[in-house]
Amino acid sequence: MTAVRRLLGGLAVVWGAVTLTFLALHLTPGSTVDAIVGQSVVTPEVRAQIVAEYGLDQPLWIQYLSYLGRLVRGDLGHSYGQGTQVAEAIGEQFGSTLLLVAVGLGLAFGGAVLVAAATAHRSRWWRGSAVGAERVSVAVPPFWLGILLLVAFSFSLRWFPAIGSDSPRGLVLPAVALAVAPAAMLSQVMRHALEKTLEEPFVTSARARGLTRTAVLARHAVRHALLPVVTLAGWLVAAFIGGAIVTETVFARQGLGRLTVTAIEGKDFPLVSGLVLVSAVAYVVVGIGVDALYGVLDPRLRAST
Amino acid sequence: ACGSAPGTGGTDAGATPVPGGTLAFAVNRDATCPLDPQQSPASLTSLLARPVVDSLVALGPDSTVKPWLATEWTVSPDGTAYTFTLRPDVAFTNGEKLDAAAVKTNLDRIVAPATKSQAAASLLAAYAGTRVIDASHVEIDLKRPDSTLLTNLSTPALGIQAPGSLTRTPAEVCTQIVGSGPFTAGAYTPAKGLSYTKNPAYQWGPGTSAHTGPAYLDGITVSVVPEDTSRVGALSSGQIDVASDIPPVNVADISANSQLALEKFTAPGGVYSYFPNVSRGPFADVNVRKAFRAGIDWNTLVKQLFFGVYDAASGPLSPTTFAYDKQSSAAYAYDRDAANRLLDQAGWTTRDAEGFRTKDGTRLTLVHPFLASRASAANATLAVQVQAAAKQLGIDVQTQNVEYPAYLAAFVNNQYDLFDFSWSGSSPSVLGTLFGSNNISTGGKFATNASRLADPQLDQALSTALAAKDPAAQVAAYAKAQQAVADQAAVFPAYVTTVAVGTRADVHGIGFAPDGYPTFYDAWKGK
Amino acid sequence: MTAPTVPVGAPRRPVRPALLTGVAFLVLLAVAVIAPRALTSIDPTAADPLQILQPPGAGHWLGTDQNGRDVFARIVAGARPSVLIGIFSSALALLAGTVLGVLGAKGGRVGSAIVTRLLDIVLAVPGLLLVLLAVAVLGSGTGPAVAGLALVTTPGYARLVRGEVIRLRDAEFVRAAHGLGWTRTQVVLRHVVPNAMGPVTVLATLGIGSTIAAAASLSYLGLGAQEPAAEWGLMLSVSTAYFSRAWWSAVFPGIAITATVLAITVVGHHLQLRFDGRRAS
Amino acid sequence: MTPVLEVPLLDVTDLRVTFGHGRAAREVVHGVSFTLAASECVAIVGESGSGKSVTARSLLGLAGIGGTVHAGRLDIAGEDARAFTERRWRQVRGGQVGLVLQDALGSLDPVRKVAAEITDALRTHRTVTPAQRPQRVHELLAAVGVPDPEIRAQQYPHQLSGGLRQRALIATAIAADPAVLVADEPTTALDVTVQAQVLDLLAARKDAGMALLLISHDLAVVSRIADRVLVMKDGEVVESGPGREVLGDPRHAYTRRLIAAVPSAHPRGSRLSLDAAPAPTRPVLSGGEVVLEAHDLRKVYATPDGGSLTAVDGVSLAVRAGRTVGVVGESGSGKTTTGHLLFGYGRPDGGTVSVDGRAWADHSPAELRRLHQRFPVVHQDPAASFDPRYTVGRTVAEPLQVAGVPRPERRRRVAELLGRVGLDPALAERHPRQLSGGQRQRVAIARALALEPRVVLCDEPVSALDVSVQAQILDLLADLQATLGIAYVFISHDLGVVRHVSDEVLVMQHGRVVEQGDVEDVFERPQHPYTKSLLDAVPTLDAPLRAAPHPSRSA
Numbered sequence A: 001m002t003a004v005r006r007l008l009g010g011l012a013v014v015w016g017a018v019t020l021t022f023l024a025l026h027l028t029p030g031s032t033v034d035a036i037v038g039q040s041v042v043t044p045e046v047r048a049q050i051v052a053e054y055g056l057d058q059p060l061w062i063q064y065l066s067y068l069g070r071l072v073r074g075d076l077g078h079s080y081g082q083g084t085q086v087a088e089a090i091g092e093q094f095g096s097t098l099l100l101v102a103v104g105l106g107l108a109f110g111g112a113v114l115v116a117a118a119t120a121h122r123s124r125w126w127r128g129s130a131v132g133a134e135r136v137s138v139a140v141p142p143f144w145l146g147i148l149l150l151v152a153f154s155f156s157l158r159w160f161p162a163i164g165s166d167s168p169r170g171l172v173l174p175a176v177a178l179a180v181a182p183a184a185m186l187s188q189v190m191r192h193a194l195e196k197t198l199e200e201p202f203v204t205s206a207r208a209r210g211l212t213r214t215a216v217l218a219r220h221a222v223r224h225a226l227l228p229v230v231t232l233a234g235w236l237v238a239a240f241i242g243g244a245i246v247t248e249t250v251f252a253r254q255g256l257g258r259l260t261v262t263a264i265e266g267k268d269f270p271l272v273s274g275l276v277l278v279s280a281v282a283y284v285v286v287g288i289g290v291d292a293l294y295g296v297l298d299p300r301l302r303a304s305t
Numbered sequence B: 001a002c003g004s005a006p007g008t009g010g011t012d013a014g015a016t017p018v019p020g021g022t023l024a025f026a027v028n029r030d031a032t033c034p035l036d037p038q039q040s041p042a043s044l045t046s047l048l049a050r051p052v053v054d055s056l057v058a059l060g061p062d063s064t065v066k067p068w069l070a071t072e073w074t075v076s077p078d079g080t081a082y083t084f085t086l087r088p089d090v091a092f093t094n095g096e097k098l099d100a101a102a103v104k105t106n107l108d109r110i111v112a113p114a115t116k117s118q119a120a121a122s123l124l125a126a127y128a129g130t131r132v133i134d135a136s137h138v139e140i141d142l143k144r145p146d147s148t149l150l151t152n153l154s155t156p157a158l159g160i161q162a163p164g165s166l167t168r169t170p171a172e173v174c175t176q177i178v179g180s181g182p183f184t185a186g187a188y189t190p191a192k193g194l195s196y197t198k199n200p201a202y203q204w205g206p207g208t209s210a211h212t213g214p215a216y217l218d219g220i221t222v223s224v225v226p227e228d229t230s231r232v233g234a235l236s237s238g239q240i241d242v243a244s245d246i247p248p249v250n251v252a253d254i255s256a257n258s259q260l261a262l263e264k265f266t267a268p269g270g271v272y273s274y275f276p277n278v279s280r281g282p283f284a285d286v287n288v289r290k291a292f293r294a295g296i297d298w299n300t301l302v303k304q305l306f307f308g309v310y311d312a313a314s315g316p317l318s319p320t321t322f323a324y325d326k327q328s329s330a331a332y333a334y335d336r337d338a339a340n341r342l343l344d345q346a347g348w349t350t351r352d353a354e355g356f357r358t359k360d361g362t363r364l365t366l367v368h369p370f371l372a373s374r375a376s377a378a379n380a381t382l383a384v385q386v387q388a389a390a391k392q393l394g395i396d397v398q399t400q401n402v403e404y405p406a407y408l409a410a411f412v413n414n415q416y417d418l419f420d421f422s423w424s425g426s427s428p429s430v431l432g433t434l435f436g437s438n439n440i441s442t443g444g445k446f447a448t449n450a451s452r453l454a455d456p457q458l459d460q461a462l463s464t465a466l467a468a469k470d471p472a473a474q475v476a477a478y479a480k481a482q483q484a485v486a487d488q489a490a491v492f493p494a495y496v497t498t499v500a501v502g503t504r505a506d507v508h509g510i511g512f513a514p515d516g517y518p519t520f521y522d523a524w525k526g527k
Numbered sequence C: 001m002t003a004p005t006v007p008v009g010a011p012r013r014p015v016r017p018a019l020l021t022g023v024a025f026l027v028l029l030a031v032a033v034i035a036p037r038a039l040t041s042i043d044p045t046a047a048d049p050l051q052i053l054q055p056p057g058a059g060h061w062l063g064t065d066q067n068g069r070d071v072f073a074r075i076v077a078g079a080r081p082s083v084l085i086g087i088f089s090s091a092l093a094l095l096a097g098t099v100l101g102v103l104g105a106k107g108g109r110v111g112s113a114i115v116t117r118l119l120d121i122v123l124a125v126p127g128l129l130l131v132l133l134a135v136a137v138l139g140s141g142t143g144p145a146v147a148g149l150a151l152v153t154t155p156g157y158a159r160l161v162r163g164e165v166i167r168l169r170d171a172e173f174v175r176a177a178h179g180l181g182w183t184r185t186q187v188v189l190r191h192v193v194p195n196a197m198g199p200v201t202v203l204a205t206l207g208i209g210s211t212i213a214a215a216a217s218l219s220y221l222g223l224g225a226q227e228p229a230a231e232w233g234l235m236l237s238v239s240t241a242y243f244s245r246a247w248w249s250a251v252f253p254g255i256a257i258t259a260t261v262l263a264i265t266v267v268g269h270h271l272q273l274r275f276d277g278r279r280a281s
Numbered sequence D: 001m002t003p004v005l006e007v008p009l010l011d012v013t014d015l016r017v018t019f020g021h022g023r024a025a026r027e028v029v030h031g032v033s034f035t036l037a038a039s040e041c042v043a044i045v046g047e048s049g050s051g052k053s054v055t056a057r058s059l060l061g062l063a064g065i066g067g068t069v070h071a072g073r074l075d076i077a078g079e080d081a082r083a084f085t086e087r088r089w090r091q092v093r094g095g096q097v098g099l100v101l102q103d104a105l106g107s108l109d110p111v112r113k114v115a116a117e118i119t120d121a122l123r124t125h126r127t128v129t130p131a132q133r134p135q136r137v138h139e140l141l142a143a144v145g146v147p148d149p150e151i152r153a154q155q156y157p158h159q160l161s162g163g164l165r166q167r168a169l170i171a172t173a174i175a176a177d178p179a180v181l182v183a184d185e186p187t188t189a190l191d192v193t194v195q196a197q198v199l200d201l202l203a204a205r206k207d208a209g210m211a212l213l214l215i216s217h218d219l220a221v222v223s224r225i226a227d228r229v230l231v232m233k234d235g236e237v238v239e240s241g242p243g244r245e246v247l248g249d250p251r252h253a254y255t256r257r258l259i260a261a262v263p264s265a266h267p268r269g270s271r272l273s274l275d276a277a278p279a280p281t282r283p284v285l286s287g288g289e290v291v292l293e294a295h296d297l298r299k300v301y302a303t304p305d306g307g308s309l310t311a312v313d314g315v316s317l318a319v320r321a322g323r324t325v326g327v328v329g330e331s332g333s334g335k336t337t338t339g340h341l342l343f344g345y346g347r348p349d350g351g352t353v354s355v356d357g358r359a360w361a362d363h364s365p366a367e368l369r370r371l372h373q374r375f376p377v378v379h380q381d382p383a384a385s386f387d388p389r390y391t392v393g394r395t396v397a398e399p400l401q402v403a404g405v406p407r408p409e410r411r412r413r414v415a416e417l418l419g420r421v422g423l424d425p426a427l428a429e430r431h432p433r434q435l436s437g438g439q440r441q442r443v444a445i446a447r448a449l450a451l452e453p454r455v456v457l458c459d460e461p462v463s464a465l466d467v468s469v470q471a472q473i474l475d476l477l478a479d480l481q482a483t484l485g486i487a488y489v490f491i492s493h494d495l496g497v498v499r500h501v502s503d504e505v506l507v508m509q510h511g512r513v514v515e516q517g518d519v520e521d522v523f524e525r526p527q528h529p530y531t532k533s534l535l536d537a538v539p540t541l542d543a544p545l546r547a548a549p550h551p552s553r554s555a
């Protein structure tokens, strides 16, 4: 029953996101057909062809309903700009972004856990410099960080390739650039949680049993520190998908982010909606996964006792 | 056409080409339909299609037409029928043979509405039809004479693709094309690029190229790297062999680096210009236009902003264009005092609190829509400087940053005073594209005459030029047209579009098509 | 005689010199926002083609940019839009987030369901895409950027507030406050909201920084503030193209952004401790 | 076996513990000395905040964050612990000295299974092979009296009752067979029956040879088990010696006061604090009019697994003006819920509550708000019932503010109220968390008294306090009842306290009232088996110890 409700809620979110996008794109100035044609000279026949083909002569609400209808049938439509099926255009780019986001998330989580664990309740200097670094990291514009990373590690040191989506080594810099700001945010949240946990009596009890600091961190504290992080997961996913737009541009990676920019610029409604759909579904899926994760991390939240 | 442009031969002088190797090439942007120039207007599409698609004829650097797929051709006396003799030995890489029917299939497809051609069809505006005479002879019929036809036929847009491959949907052709060229192309992935493989059977190189037979390179990979810093960095760190669109600021660095080389090509056709909208507002007054033209020191701006890499323009056409008129360039000289005088004459005599000129209480204001998200860094700085220089004249240039749809809407709906862009094109017929009264956007339809100039004299000169078969007559007619543009002050030319391609020092033989993109048929990599 | 000493704990509050530096910087920043002329008399938009990319020196402390404009003057002039974007959009988001968060927790079954779904919807659309959409609808420039950034950050605050309010709803002291005879609204305004704001304000101080950074990203994608305006994010994004030749035009705006954020977080953190009363003697 | 000849397992001389550094440094333990041998139990009793727990933790090198320990001698099994490396400390912790922390309910990690916690200790000290660990876990749980150890081992702490958790914690402490067990308040928060079980368990371990350092504020507990007693106050040991001597014949004034303050030792109406003024005479209001009346109350809560839990099941009672109704029963039996329903918080799922003869539900929201002002609640956890941002003054002033009392008048009344509950009016500027537990408790009471209350709900007002502070509060409540005619509903799991303050008592179990009536009748002649078991489990100070300074209570 809860599963059904959750599914319905998820559908509502996806529908809302798509509708929001539809409205926004149709409220923007400029005609769609101009956007499709772009800066080029077309014969009136070609123009009429485009209008008819995409149904642009229909009233807005009919366009909306027929779009929803097609969505329900699993048809994402045909991209104005890419000249391909939306599903195909997205499918082509999906893997690359997924990889980037996954590695970025991994780095952000791993890095945040390490930094938080290494600095929680440690000396003033050690902890203070980590906190300072985190605050700076949050405020560094990602494209700027990306370019700095490129200049340092690719152009000068030549440790990593500057561009391209293929090699695992090429993934390092973009993933780092993408992960730094969220990792800094996470690490602050985690350190807070860790420090609260380390003051809990069960930690003193564990130490009274002779456990090392590392063992205490690994077996007790980290798990508690992950709880608030899990709460932030929805925000994180959104941040990463959004961040991919800039990162992919700087590092010349293929992916959904760059597709998004192109699609919005070109008022390519079917493609934008397709992209929003993907991100909304990702958000919903992550939300459901996270709910499950809560139970794993904290048995108190499991449904049955 | 794979003609080697002047100035590019220097680096490879004396060296013997070495076959083999794969060339890594980075471009700066994606195109929506990246591979089919019959559909897409993007210059990137021409670049990417060129290695795959051959044309009937090739255009040399001196604007002479050379044979390619057609060995010879004749033009009917009235200029409306062109008959081509095709090479007998040409095969497309999917096994099909080149014949007259293949040419007809291509040209008919270009003009068919279903193709939604956004540029190629306009190159065939006078097209009436194609007649297959026999397998190796084909006749193109025109509704009216068009002296630009041969030039247009040399472009990839009117290139001949394998007819069998054109039965697929337009969308499929966009990402994968089949031709008879020196390379075969893999599928294109947006934001990533594609790779080419050498066509070993290639024996029909264009008459403009340095060698015959198959290409030297085994293959080419093209990646899309929009960020300038990354593209230049990838080149200097050796991750790629060739990078397109080197920003002026990096040119000096690349020239100074012994591991790198810079290939520059000044494209013929239109220059990068600001266009006044003569149909409304202050620019309806020719004196204001002339004042704006004379009052800004375009020369100095270009030299300083672009670090001496680009040349300042003095006229709507680049000096390398056929029929470029040196006479009329005097009109583009800088004269600040004259500019102020002209403005006074036009009645803009009073000044407001901020120092802008006013007339009857209204400020001399010019609306300038600007597409910051797509502008190069260089053009963005130019816009800033133009605004600042205009301010010194007492003119308030309001640069409005808008998104692409709004940008286009402002243009199409005549809601601007100033517009900036460059329109390349290898022939002086761009004058018609840019200033012909038949090219003014009306009824919400996009057309390319940004100054909205409708000058009967100019129109007359342009149609004379199109109809003229004799080059001298064409030159005379185009000179008249250029003079008319100068008299009307219908353009503020800024700089001559210069293509700068960076390469590793061991890359040789990069050529440039007349439209200004690099070509790779003659290219090779030293060891 | 000493016996084993247990490791010393971590500091619970920022080190004093950091606080002082932060306050001093913010004062300077306030001057730049209110009266930029007090810091420099150079016109930040005076483009001079003959002064392009001059290195830092006597005439131009921090050098000039790609248009020959004085970088220092532009940083001073850029303080206003940048700080306002950061502060306004964070404030807007904080306000909207608080209202929505409270509604989401206490708006009744239907009200809270609607609010949570709405928040989910906004979160489900990638943030930058939302800003892009906002900018596409409202046009580019500072106003739309503020609105777009606020739209994007609101759900984060709202969820946090909602969580806190739900936690507090069952808190003993809130029940006690009901028992004292306040009306429901009074309890929410007097006890629930002020206590829910603690963690949110921490996020908001970080948020000011990340908003300035996000605004910079917008300019990078050509959607935020635009030339010839002086705005830090724009300066940063434009100058990256000239990095190899003129590091100063890219580095100094970057330092301005970072320093502002650091100052705000350090001072904000301190204020929050104050607000919480933890430091009260 | 003569313990005298053996090396003591713990030998502590002049133990000092300081928190903070430099000028912020504060010494909280000032030179504590004692020894502890095998099969011996030393108990530390004393005032809240006197340094008992810090002393205990220092014995394992865990004084706390920011703590520095100095000692003239700190020998563990003959070895000088002052020279221990962190590594050696880890071997000692759990291996030679086990610790049961004061906060038992928070001492098991809520996200880990009980077995995992015990296994940690086994793994660290390598007492058994990995293969034997599960078996050993079960044995340990069985040894501390946990039924069905196989099942319990696989459960999470929140799935265990308080008593089971307390025993599981002891199991973790003794897993590696330490020679010494330090048990800090191992029975707080347990109801008397469970408390008795835990004490029996500790006594059994002690008899089996383990040395036990027991900390408790419950003198009755201590008297049952301790061989020697240390009495601490303000970080110092003020009195020490064999248990019987110290408790039976206290020399130090503080010890005397402690013993005097044990409420079960006194009849109703007597004073608990030694230094308090004599009690005002209590007006006899046996037949005061009924103010609050509940009939057949029921409250059902949904449980997370979709089931339901009847927290209150058919409770009826009446509160008369100027009288006290006590409510006792095990943890979770529905005491707080009943109190809340009675005072109009939350709707009952069955039955009625009426105030002055009219149901709560029949009042308009505005009337309700006005009524609530006269029926204040002293919450089970007073600290939690204060807005953490508010000062003491603002907290106490809040009901006055609601009632529209002008600001200057409020300030005056706050000072007066604080004075009345025996607090320095200067405390008004402080935040509640800067007060001691007893002070906080009195702030809550001051707030409850702000608007001439008619009935006050006192929910466990003294459960976490040592007896001397508890005595102050109980005396205060009695005085206010005598002078103002206030009625109380008094909830507690401490039967002695309830007996001391109540006129009438309800005994609750599983949401039902199992016995109800005059306090003396119920406590002297319990009818229900549960009441009997509760009373049987109450530890008492041995008869001779009750001797001074009050005469033993007469029936």
Ligand SMILES: Nc1ncnc2c1ncn2[C@@H]1O[C@H](COP(=O)(O)OP(=O)(O)OP(=O)(O)O)[C@@H](O)[C@H]1O
Pocket (backbone or CB within 6 Å): D019, D028, D046, D047, D048, D049, D050, D051, D052, D053, D054, D055, D063, D064, D065, D066, D067, D102, D217, D466
């Ligand atoms: N980690 C710490 N940091 C600073 N001060 C502390 C710390 N732990 C305890 N104290 C202080 O040391 C003193 C003694 O505390 P301790 O916990 O030993 O009291 P206690 O006798 O156990 O009291 P209770 O009966 O309430 O448990 C108190 O004043 C307390 O505030």
Ligand SMILES: Nc1ncnc2c1ncn2[C@@H]1O[C@H](COP(=O)(O)OP(=O)(O)OP(=O)(O)O)[C@@H](O)[C@H]1O
Pocket (backbone or CB within 6 Å): D301, D302, D309, D311, D329, D330, D331, D332, D333, D334, D335, D336, D337, D338, D380, D493
């Ligand atoms: N809001 C609630 N939701 C669900 N169950 C509740 C709620 N409040 C109380 N309960 C349950 O109702 C039962 C009675 O709780 P109540 O707080 O009245 O017990 P109590 O007798 O006061 O116990 P204690 O001595 O521990 O304070 C318990 O099992 C408790 O878990």
Ligand SMILES: [Mg+2]
Pocket (backbone or CB within 6 Å): D052, D053, D054, D102, D184
């Ligand atoms: Mg203690």
Ligand SMILES: [Mg+2]
Pocket (backbone or CB within 6 Å): D335, D336, D337, D380, D459
């Ligand atoms: Mg209770």
